[in-house]
Amino acid sequence: MPHIKNALLRFRIIDRALRNSYSPYPTKAKLREACEEALFGSMDGANICDSTIEKDMFAMKMEHDAPIKYSKRHNGYYYSDPDFSLDEIPLNESDIEAIRFAANTLSQFKDVGMFKQFGFAIDKIVDRVNISNDINDKSIERFVEFETPVSSRGxxxxxxxxxxxxxxxxxxxxxxxxxxxxxxxxxxxxxxxxxxxxxxxxxxxxxxxxxxxxxxxxxxxxxxxxxxxxxxxxSFNPDQFFEHAIGITASNGKPETVVFKADNIAAKYIESQPFHASQRIVKEGKNKTTFEMTVFISEELIRSILSYGGEVVVAEPELLRTHIIDRIKLMVENYQ
The missing domain is CATH 2.30.30 (SH3 type barrels.)
Structure with a gap:
């Protein structure tokens, strides 16, 4: 079964390589390198040989009608039908078994250091695999809706x-x-x-x-x-660079101590999903909760605070208060 699973994975890798418009007409060697790097983390040919790629492409033609052709002019392979993709072909039982095998394997290692940051993504894959024995069951979409990110190029x-x-x-x-x-x-x-x-x-x-x-x-x-x-x-240390950042924006300047008050309902959401790792509660009142955090003043910070509307009020620093007041004034003007 592991041999079959690897073959199915190679089919998908070859399919992506043949559809990559930024690196068209891959050679047999390039396809082998892509498969070996994705599956084994190396490209030295120790795990996959060129003949394996030849057999894979033959199997893709026979089993999935993949329109793989060789271009003498460009010295590489391509799809004669540019709209073809293995992604459009329904999964068979071997595909589904391979997905289950991979998902269950990943779930065993999701708490290991190198995979911790991908734990949420692994959980979503496992949830989809376990929610129904039939992954091709389209009726699931009527009863279970997963969050779907908007795809972007790049x-x-x-x-x-x-x-x-x-x-x-x-x-x-x-x-x-x-x-x-x-x-x-x-x-x-x-x-x-x-x-x-x-x-x-x-x-x-x-x-x-x-x-x-x-x-x-x-x-x-x-x-x-x-x-x-x-x-x-x-000299670049990602942990230090983003230590005081919210989102993608960091700064060469000094971080600021931000103090803000939130209505107690909003405070529960903010406590469960903090703006930043340094966030802490400094005071709990009858109607409001006061938070403090040390961060760079950034567009992401301002937008995050404004997303709570009037439920969150910044107390310090004055510069951040001014930025937010200016935004609120502009919003009022736009609605008048």
Whole structure:
């Protein structure tokens, strides 16, 4: 059974590689490397050989009618039907058994250090597998609704960026501004990939700007890996960098002590889902609860506080109070 499960996993990896418009016409060697890295964390050919990939592609053609073709012009493989995807094919019993096997295996390790940050995602997979014996049962959607994140582009850059981080190599890309919708070329040393509210961000040292900058992956275009090794060491510790941050925005300045009061109903929600790890209760009154935390003043902080409307009032610092008052005044003007 493990052999069959690995084959099914390889089919999915090959399918994604053939549909990757940012790296079209993968060679047999590239497909083997993609499978080996995803399944074994290496690309040296010790676990998967080229003949295995040949057999996989033949099986995909025979079992799933995959329109795999070879292009002599581009020296690589492709789908003759660009709309084809294994994701559109209903799962068979072997697929379902493989998913159950993987889900149950993951659930055994979700509390292990390297998997703890993925515990919630693992639980969601296990919940879906365990909620019904028939994963293809469409009627489940009428009775159980899982939270579905809005998909955004950019996830195709995760693997090449991660490879560049590991190797300390420079990457190039065009970055589109939210305000002007214009794209500018960037040359950066990738340092960290970070997910926030179902969007991926790249923390990197911008070689031109000479500073650590955050770029959203969904606004990155034409990413190019290079063989250039960045020689100057960059001091970057993610835990320290985000220690006082809320969301994706960090600062080179000093964190502020933020004191705010919340109605007791809102306080229960805020206590169960804190704005920040440093948050603590300093006073519990009859009608209000006072909280304190040490954070950077950021857009994410302001929006989080405003999401509670009049149920939360900032007491300190005065600068944050002023920012929020200005926002409230603008909201009132817009509704008049």
């Amino acid at each position: 996830s195709e850059f995760l693997n090449p960026i991660l490879n560049s981080i590991k190797a300390g190599k420079v990457v190039y890309f065009d970055y589109e501004s939210f305000q002007t919708q214009k794209r500018k070329a960037r040359k950066v040393l990738p340092l960290l990939l970070k997910e926030y509210r179902n969007r991926w961000y790249l923390l990197c040292y911008d070689i031109v700007k000479e500073g650590i900058i955050t770029y959203a992956l969904d606004r990155i275009f034409d990413l190019q890996e290079s063989e250039e090794i960045f020689q100057s060491p960059i």
